[in-house]
Amino acid sequence: xxxxxxxxxxxxxxxxxxxxxxxxxxxxxxxxxxxxxxxxxxxxxxxxxxxxxxxxxxxxxxxxxxxxxxxxxxxxxxxxxxxxxxxxxxxxxxxxxxxxxxx
Amino acid sequence: xxxxxxxxxxxxxxxxxxxxxxxxxxxxxxxxxxxxxxxxxxxxxxxxxxxxxxxxxxxxxxxxxxxxxxxxxxxxxxxxxxxxxxxxxxxxxxxxxxxxxxxxxxxxxxxxxxxxxxxxxxxxxxxxxxxxxxxxxxxxxxxxxxxxxxxxxx
Amino acid sequence: xxxxxxxxxxxxxxxxxxxxxxxxxxxxxxxxxxxxxxxxxxxxxxxxxxxxxxxxxxxxxxxxxxxxxxxxxxxxxxxxxxxxxxxxxxxxxxxxxxxxxxxxxxxxxxxxxxxxxxxxxxxxxxxxxxxxxxxxxxxxxxxxxxxxxxxxxxxxxxxxxxxxxxxxxxxxxxxxxxxxxxxxxxxxxxxxxxxxxxxxxxxxxxxxxxxxxxxxxxxxxxxxxxxxxxxxxxxxxxxxxxxxxxxxxxxxxxxxxxxxxxxxx
Amino acid sequence: xxxxxxxxxxxxxxxxxxxxxxxxxxxxxxxxxxxxxxxxxxxxxxxxxxxxxxxxxxxxxxxxxxxxxxxxxxxxxxxxxxxxxxxxxxxxxxxxxxxxxxxxxxxxxxxxxxxxxxxxxxxxxxxxxxxxxxxxxxxxxxxxxxxxxxxxxxxxxxxxxxxxxxxxxxxxxxxxxxxxxxxxxxxxxxxxxxxxxxxxxxxxxxxxxxxxxxx
Numbered sequence: 001x002x003x004x005x006x007x008x009x010x011x012x013x014x015x016x017x018x019x020x021x022x023x024x025x026x027x028x029x030x031x032x033x034x035x036x037x038x039x040x041x042x043x044x045x046x047x048x049x050x051x052x053x054x055x056x057x058x059x060x061x062x063x064x065x066x067x068x069x070x071x072x073x074x075x076x077x078x079x080x081x082x083x084x085x086x087x088x089x090x091x092x093x094x095x096x097x098x099x100x101x102x103x
Numbered sequence: 104x105x106x107x108x109x110x111x112x113x114x115x116x117x118x119x120x121x122x123x124x125x126x127x128x129x130x131x132x133x134x135x136x137x138x139x140x141x142x143x144x145x146x147x148x149x150x151x152x153x154x155x156x157x158x159x160x161x162x163x164x165x166x167x168x169x170x171x172x173x174x175x176x177x178x179x180x181x182x183x184x185x186x187x188x189x190x191x192x193x194x195x196x197x198x199x200x201x202x203x204x205x206x207x208x209x210x211x212x213x214x215x216x217x218x219x220x221x222x223x224x225x226x227x228x229x230x231x232x233x234x235x236x237x238x239x240x241x242x243x244x245x246x247x248x249x250x251x252x253x254x255x256x257x
Numbered sequence: 258x259x260x261x262x263x264x265x266x267x268x269x270x271x272x273x274x275x276x277x278x279x280x281x282x283x284x285x286x287x288x289x290x291x292x293x294x295x296x297x298x299x300x301x302x303x304x305x306x307x308x309x310x311x312x313x314x315x316x317x318x319x320x321x322x323x324x325x326x327x328x329x330x331x332x333x334x335x336x337x338x339x340x341x342x343x344x345x346x347x348x349x350x351x352x353x354x355x356x357x358x359x360x361x362x363x364x365x366x367x368x369x370x371x372x373x374x375x376x377x378x379x380x381x382x383x384x385x386x387x388x389x390x391x392x393x394x395x396x397x398x399x400x401x402x403x404x405x406x407x408x409x410x411x412x413x414x415x416x417x418x419x420x421x422x423x424x425x426x427x428x429x430x431x432x433x434x435x436x437x438x439x440x441x442x443x444x445x446x447x448x449x450x451x452x453x454x455x456x457x458x459x460x461x462x463x464x465x466x467x468x469x470x471x472x473x474x475x476x477x478x479x480x481x482x483x484x485x486x487x488x489x490x491x492x493x494x495x496x497x498x499x500x501x502x503x504x505x506x507x508x509x510x511x512x513x514x515x516x517x518x519x520x521x522x
Numbered sequence: 523x524x525x526x527x528x529x530x531x532x533x534x535x536x537x538x539x540x541x542x543x544x545x546x547x548x549x550x551x552x553x554x555x556x557x558x559x560x561x562x563x564x565x566x567x568x569x570x571x572x573x574x575x576x577x578x579x580x581x582x583x584x585x586x587x588x589x590x591x592x593x594x595x596x597x598x599x600x601x602x603x604x605x606x607x608x609x610x611x612x613x614x615x616x617x618x619x620x621x622x623x624x625x626x627x628x629x630x631x632x633x634x635x636x637x638x639x640x641x642x643x644x645x646x647x648x649x650x651x652x653x654x655x656x657x658x659x660x661x662x663x664x665x666x667x668x669x670x671x672x673x674x675x676x677x678x679x680x681x682x683x684x685x686x687x688x689x690x691x692x693x694x695x696x697x698x699x700x701x702x703x704x705x706x707x708x709x710x711x712x713x714x715x716x717x718x719x720x721x722x723x724x725x726x727x728x729x730x731x732x733x734x735x736x737x
Contacts, residue, residue, distance in 0.1 A: 006299045015215065023300045025471075028223070030201060045137050049214075056213035062142035064197060064205040064222050066178045067471030068297035072219040073208070170291055172284030174444070174522050178468035180291040221292075249284070251444060251659055281658050411548055418554045421586045423579040425572045426631045426638070426715060427708040434663065436587050442649050442661040443628075451587075484562075488631045490572055491565035498561035 007100035009075075009084045016078035016102045018049065020071045020086050028063040043091055044069060050085040051075050078102050141204050159233065162242035167232035169248050173224060176250040182219035183208070183232030185242070190216040192235040199228035224250050285444065289520075298389055298466040298518035301473040305390030308383050314364030323359035325352070325391065336395035337515050340503045342406040349412045351503040353477045354495035356387055372494040376478050385473040388464045392517035399514050400461060402507040409504065416505025419498055420450070425488040431502065433487070435459075445522065450506050457516030460506040465519040473518070476503060551584075568633035578602070582704035595703040602699035605712045606692070614688050614725050615679045621645075621727030622734065624720055625653050631715065640717040645724055646708070653727070654734040663706060671729040672736040679729040691728060695721050 003023035009016050022044065029041025041063055049057040056075055075084065080102050087097040168182040183193040193216055195205045200223070208218040216234065224230075227249045234242045309320045309332075325335035326343070340351035346358055357368040360380075371380040404410055423430040434442055435450040448459030463476045474482075480499045484492045492499055558573050575583065578598045581590040589595060627644025629635060635642055647653055652666035670691075676684045693700050696711030710716045716724070727733050 003300055003304055006303065019295055021295055021297055021300055023297075028201075051213060054213075056211055058209045059218070060137055060142075060207045061220075062202055062204055062206065064200050064202060066221040066223055066468075068300060068466075070180075070219075070221045070295045070297070072182070072295070074215040074217055076213050076215065170284060170288035172281060172288055174285045174288050175469045177471065178292065180288075251285075411553075414548070414550055415553055415557060417586070418550055418583070419557070421583050422554065422558070422575075423583045424575050425568075426713050428579055428706075428713075429708075430583065432587060433706050437663075440661070440663050442663065444659045447663075485568075485632045485634065488568065488572070490562040490568045490570045491633055493561055493563060496561035497557045501557065 002094065002096045005086055005088075005096070005098040007084060007086055007098055009078065009082075009100050009102040011078060011080050011082075011102050015074045015076045016082070016084070017072065017074050018084055018086075020069075022069045022071070022086075022088055022096075024067070024069060024088070024090065026063060026065055026067045026069060030063075041091060044088045045091050046089045047071065048087045049073070049075070050083075050087075051078055052083050053085075138207070141207075142202055159241035159243050162234075162244065165232055165234045165242045165244040167230060167244040167246045168219065169230055169246055171247075172249045172251065174251055176224040176226070178221045179224050179230075179248060179250070180219065180221050181205075181230055181232075181248075182217070183234070183244075184215070184217035185232075185234045187216075187234070187236070187242075189237040190234045191237050193218055194231070194233040194235070195220065195222065196231040196233060197222060197224055197228050198231065199226055200224065224248065226250055281444070292468065292520055296466055296518070296520045297471070298393075298464070298473060298520065301386045301389035301466070302393045302518065303386075303390075305383075305386030305388070308386050309390065314360065314366045316363065316365035318363045318365075320356075320359050320363060320387075322363060323356070325355055332391055332394045334395055334398055336392045336517070337398045337400045338402055340412075340500050340507060341403050342409050349406075349408050349500055349504060351476065351495065351500045352388055352391060353384060353475060354500055356384065357495055374494075376481070377472060384475060385464075388475040389473055389518045392464050392515065395515055396517065397514060399512050400507055400510045402504065402511065404508060412501050412504045413508050415497075416501035416503070419501050420505055427488045429487040429489075431483065431487070451509060453510050453513050456514035457519065458513070460503075460510040461513040461515045462517060462519040462521070464517050465521040467521050469522055474521075566633035567631070567635060567638045578699055578703060585704065590703065598699055598703040599701065602697045602703075602709075602712070603693070605709075606696045606700060607711065608689070608692065609718055609722065613680065614692055614722060615729060616719060616722030616726050618723070618726040618730045618733035618735075620720075621723035621725070622653070624716070624724055625727055626657075638714075640715065640720055643715050643720075645710070645716065645720070647724070650706075655737075656734065667728060667735060670735055671731065671733070676729050676736075677731060679725070684729070688725070688729065691725060692721070695724060 005023070006021040007018065009018045024044050025042050026044065027039055027042040029038065031039045033039050043063040044061050044065065047059040047061065048055055057073060059071075061069070078084065082102040083099055084102060085097055085099040087095065089095045164187045165185045166183070168184070169180060173179040181195055183195050185193070190210050193208045193210060196203050197205055205222045206220055210216045227247070229245050230248050232244045236242065312319050322329045324343075324345075325332065326338055326341045327335050336352060339355065340349055342349050343355065343358075348354075350358065357371060360366040360371065361368040366380070371384070374381045377385075404413065420431040423433070431450065434440070434447050438449045440447045448454040450459050463474065463479050465474055465479075466472070467474050477494055477499060480502060481492055481494075559570070562570050562573060564570055578601075581594050581598060584590065590598070624645035625647035628646045628649050630643030630646070631638055647667070648657065648660045650661040650664035652660040652662075652668050655668060671679070674687050676687060678684060679688050694707075697709045698705035698707035699709060708715055711721060727735055730736065
């Protein structure tokens with residue numbers, strides 16, 4: 001089971017800045033372990049953000065995104081009390097969704 | 104300082120890169136499907152040879168953010184943004200990584216074309232923010248980031 | 258404009274190397290500032306808080322009654338007073354050796370087995386979270402280790418001697434790198450640990466998330482890697498040497514503000 | 523741990539009784555030794571016999587950053603000077619390019635290293651010294667070595683004129699305690715960290731006029 005994300009969504013004016021930390025290895029598939037065996041690639045491929053249930057942003061990532069990824073973006077028209085949900089899907093098909101309230 | 108000649112070369116190079124990645128207009132694709140081929144593009148030399156279709160233009164309206172020096176290539180904070188209307192997608196590229204493409208963000212009416220993340224860099228490299236515009240234009244900004252310690256080692 | 262400025266700086270400074278060096282330092286400061294917002298240590302804090310409250314082990318108990326020095330269950334402020342002497346064990350303990358005691362007495366877990374587990378594996382993964390969360394609960398507070406009990410004073414003296422103990426193939430001691438102000442190893446600034454090196458520096462900066470490896474490092478792990486680079490043999494997890502060094506550095510850091518869990522190269 | 527506790531309580535008893543007998547406090551030297559023995563274990567190539575101190579390390583540890591007594595300093599330096607073996611073929615310098623690689627290489631002798639052989643050890647120079655103008659990632663624990671040979675007027679390191687500085691430099695690398703009893707620098711020759719060829723390559727890096735150190 002993956003660890004929960006840390007999502008902070010702060011409104012300022014007519015938009016909210018969303019900062020997300022995800023718990024993920026983001027293994028490139030290019031590294032070798034101590035025994036010289038290649039560590040298989042394991043990384044988040046897709047990220048989606050929803051504002052009150054409506055998709056507002058999608059992204060595709062490669063393994064070059066750092067371990068325990070950070071993401072920041074701004075949602076227009078989001079105000080305090082609105083719900084921001086983030087979903088990631090990795091190359092093994094694992095998926096995780098977490099939600100935060102805009103403050 | 105960048106000479107005009109270097110600029111043309113760089114544009115061509117980026118065009119080839121993007122063409123191979125399948126992100127240039129004409130190489131339309133489904134929004135949601137994961138573009139595995141794009142993320143697998145490994146060989147820059149090969150990409151540079153393939154002089155491609157339309158030429159991306161360096162634009163002051165696109166911004167690449169990042170540090171001048173990264174203490175550790177395992178985590179390099181970078182961002183792509185533009186205030187221009189009509190940006191459909193924002194791309195973050197690291198020229199000298201085994202795969203040049205790091206991340207693609209789809210812009211909607213509900214979000215700013217302004218995204219930040221952190222990427223791995225194996226060595227010092229040019230980093231590109233590319234904006235794919237609704238009218239077919241491809242605009243970019245470039246910045247060199249020096250890495251004191253690579254982030255792709257074993 | 259910037260380019261012109263730096264050119265001017267080069268002309269003013271006696272050597273170009275000096276100017277280059279300065280801009281490298283500025284660049285790295287800028288890099289660190291960009292990473293400060295959004296420290297992945299937060300992910301570990303969340304895991305640690307859950308683990309503290311979770312019932313587990315043969316006794317199916319949580320750690321919520323664990324006494325970290327300020328009474329059973331008191332977490333806030335405990336971190337900046339550790340290591341300290343504990344009456345129930347009759348020992349001076351740091352955060353991690355104390356957690357081992359609590360895991361054994363409250364939850365019935367095998368402290369020896371946990372201490373023997375390599376970093377980043379099994380129960381040690383839980384330790385990363387616990388130390389991240391417990392230190393975060395004292396973030397911004399100032400170090401104030403007690404030095405009342407005889408054993409606390411004796412342990413400080415032992416820690417001091419340990420700090421200056423030169424041995425191994427390179428003749429290194431902790432003091433080889435950490436007894437002077439303003440020094441670097443490669444580009445890394447070295448905290449001067451024989452006194453208070455300042456807020457959020459040295460003892461006041463661990464546990465920390467290491468961007469180089471994407472790992473959460475507790476003070477025990479930090480000390481372990483110091484000894485590796487010192488070319489010493491392997492210090493046991495929560496062993497007396499590591500606790501004594503903790504007392505020495507912690508007492509010296511009196512008044513320093515804790516920024517743990519921090520973000521490090 | 524049990525042993526330490528016993529020692530501590532014995533020490534406490536002694537110090538209590540000490541008021542009358544003017545005994546010193548706890549025997550810290552013995553306590554530290556006990557604590558070290560109880561805390562470290564063998565791992566990889568790093569065995570606990572590494573904790574054993576020779577005269578120099580014992581005296582410099584005891585001094586806690588200050589200088590040991592003059593007589594002790596003199597004895598350490600004399601012993602160190604005697605330990606130095608000059609190159610077997612009388613030639614002091616090798617290839618500065620190899621020397622630069624060694625200077626950059628910070629590996630060796632840790633419990634994660636495979637062997638303790640010189641071939642697997644780096645010179646670790648950049649950890650503590652500036653070496654060239656180009657490499658910005660250098661430490662400052664030791665003095666800058668940039669222009670080391672140039673500043674000392676070395677035009678040909680194998681010439682008779684250069685001999686005193688060349689021998690001094692060799693000695694410094696071989697056993698730095700010969701000139702500074704509590705030097706922070708590893709004893710590369712004396713401790714068997716680097717072999718003769720590697721030390722010659724470092725010599726070339728420092729003294730060869732063509733080396734980036736002297737350009």
